Amino acid sequence: MVSDIQHGCRNNVYTPRQLWSGNRSPVSVLYACSLFVMLSGGMAQEKLQAVKHDVPVSLAMLQLWSSFGTAHHNCPNGIHRGACLLDSSWQSVALIGLLAVSHFNQRDSRFVPAFNSSLVRACDKRLSLKGPIDIGGDAIGTLQQIADLKKDVAGLPDIFIGPITSDGSLSMVALAGLPLTTIISYWPSSPEASLSSRYPRFMRTIPSDNDLALAVCSFWEHEMQFEAAAVINSNDAKGERYKQALQRYCLEDVYMDLRSFAFEIGSPEGIEEAVKAFGQTGINIALVIASASDTVGVFELAVKHEVLRRSPPSLWVIADSVSPTDLFALSDEAKDAVDGSVRIVATGATETNPRWRRFVQEWPTFTPPPLSELLPSNWSTAAEFFSDFDVNASTVARDVGTFMYDAVATAALQACTVAPQGPVPSTFGADFHDAKRNVSFAGLSGTVYFDEAGDRDPTSGNFILSNVLLNDSTREFSFVVRASLKTSRWDWSEGQRNLVYNYRSESTPVARLQPPPPPPP
Numbered sequence: 001m002v003s004d005i006q007h008g009c010r011n012n013v014y015t016p017r018q019l020w021s022g023n024r025s026p027v028s029v030l031y032a033c034s035l036f037v038m039l040s041g042g043m044a045q046e047k048l049q050a051v052k053h054d055v056p057v058s059l060a061m062l063q064l065w066s067s068f069g070t071a072h073h074n075c076p077n078g079i080h081r082g083a084c085l086l087d088s089s090w091q092s093v094a095l096i097g098l099l100a101v102s103h104f105n106q107r108d109s110r111f112v113p114a115f116n117s118s119l120v121r122a123c124d125k126r127l128s129l130k131g132p133i134d135i136g137g138d139a140i141g142t143l144q145q146i147a148d149l150k151k152d153v154a155g156l157p158d159i160f161i162g163p164i165t166s167d168g169s170l171s172m173v174a175l176a177g178l179p180l181t182t183i184i185s186y187w188p189s190s191p192e193a194s195l196s197s198r199y200p201r202f203m204r205t206i207p208s209d210n211d212l213a214l215a216v217c218s219f220w221e222h223e224m225q226f227e228a229a230a231v232i233n234s235n236d237a238k239g240e241r242y243k244q245a246l247q248r249y250c251l252e253d254v255y256m257d258l259r260s261f262a263f264e265i266g267s268p269e270g271i272e273e274a275v276k277a278f279g280q281t282g283i284n285i286a287l288v289i290a291s292a293s294d295t296v297g298v299f300e301l302a303v304k305h306e307v308l309r310r311s312p313p314s315l316w317v318i319a320d321s322v323s324p325t326d327l328f329a330l331s332d333e334a335k336d337a338v339d340g341s342v343r344i345v346a347t348g349a350t351e352t353n354p355r356w357r358r359f360v361q362e363w364p365t366f367t368p369p370p371l372s373e374l375l376p377s378n379w380s381t382a383a384e385f386f387s388d389f390d391v392n393a394s395t396v397a398r399d400v401g402t403f404m405y406d407a408v409a410t411a412a413l414q415a416c417t418v419a420p421q422g423p424v425p426s427t428f429g430a431d432f433h434d435a436k437r438n439v440s441f442a443g444l445s446g447t448v449y450f451d452e453a454g455d456r457d458p459t460s461g462n463f464i465l466s467n468v469l470l471n472d473s474t475r476e477f478s479f480v481v482r483a484s485l486k487t488s489r490w491d492w493s494e495g496q497r498n499l500v501y502n503y504r505s506e507s508t509p510v511a512r513l514q515p516p517p518p519p520p521p
Contacts, residue, residue: 056128062162100408123416207461213245279307348402348445
């Protein structure tokens, strides 16, 4: 037991489960750690100071800078590699990832205290970044960039950070023929990736949609007492898996009448067919699971066919793929209808997290991290960006950037756990994934630890519910947080449910029309 406690003290990797395992209590373990540190401090400190952090662990970082498939005249931020450059909120995610690499290499523990643990100070590893690579542009160009990574066989990436959007970019990595060792993802929440035998070493720092589905069902059934709802989803892996999770929890656990209407990605005809079919059910509650552009299309057609109703009031829920900027593309009529919708997501940043608060406070003081000069030239320089960008006000920075930072931290800490000294072994990939449950740390998105599948343990995730509200003067949307999920129940920010609903209605929505609408002629 002594050697076991010494290992845990050195590595700073006790999880809540480990602290309570066997006959140990947190108090006894922490006391033992303190005693161990006092007794071993002098010689250990002298040894730690001699360690050089010069053994590279190569990291390929896949990011999202652009969006392919939009007409060039609709690209307000310019063009990057033949695709529309995304807005500055995505620059924040790119820079946050680069900052995480720099902070680990410098053993800067302001935002991940474990970067200054005895394990990490004694670890000779540094992260060697290959990339970053934009996965949002032209598919052929992206595939070529990924394929280029294998030109130097000796320099193949040990770890991939990302991809972030869909199984499509996972497929790009597979098509490039790379012998993947480990993928740590920071945004795709589809359960598909962790279930797939094609990616046996997949991990993610964002909670899975399985956990998010439970949060949505809890809101519908326990908070609103809805007996019926519907899902309008794209038929990709995320849409289908999220829908299946909702069916499992809402149908099997709380016995709701849950209908589903799927459509082909990017198909206006398919979206219209799904919306019209939904309208015939008489159900007045809907969740849209689709890309930002397809979500806009769903809302426009829901207003056109009068299935997003003013009276009786509807309640529509949007997914994590949609930002306030995306909703600006709505027509004025659709904006009025969407005003009062709800958004339920896994969030990274919370105001109760002191590491996030410090990150926000110190954001304007950051200097450009290495490789920031490789980001698109149409974006502002990193120095200007740190000075001008309000990171705390950005939904993308809070809900994507934080998971990116912690994905890099996961890579670094696990690398030090499985290979603290010497060259990266040939068994690194297998050892890395086998150690996934031995590492936990406090990061920008809270306390991070993983389950057996490599998914973030649901007990360490943060889920929030926001009202989607329209500013009448600017005609721009904002997401106003109203509640957070605590032990399967919603904790309201003002002590009670303080929501408005679609068309800014203050009347509680009804789940189903009485009587149902007549059949189509």
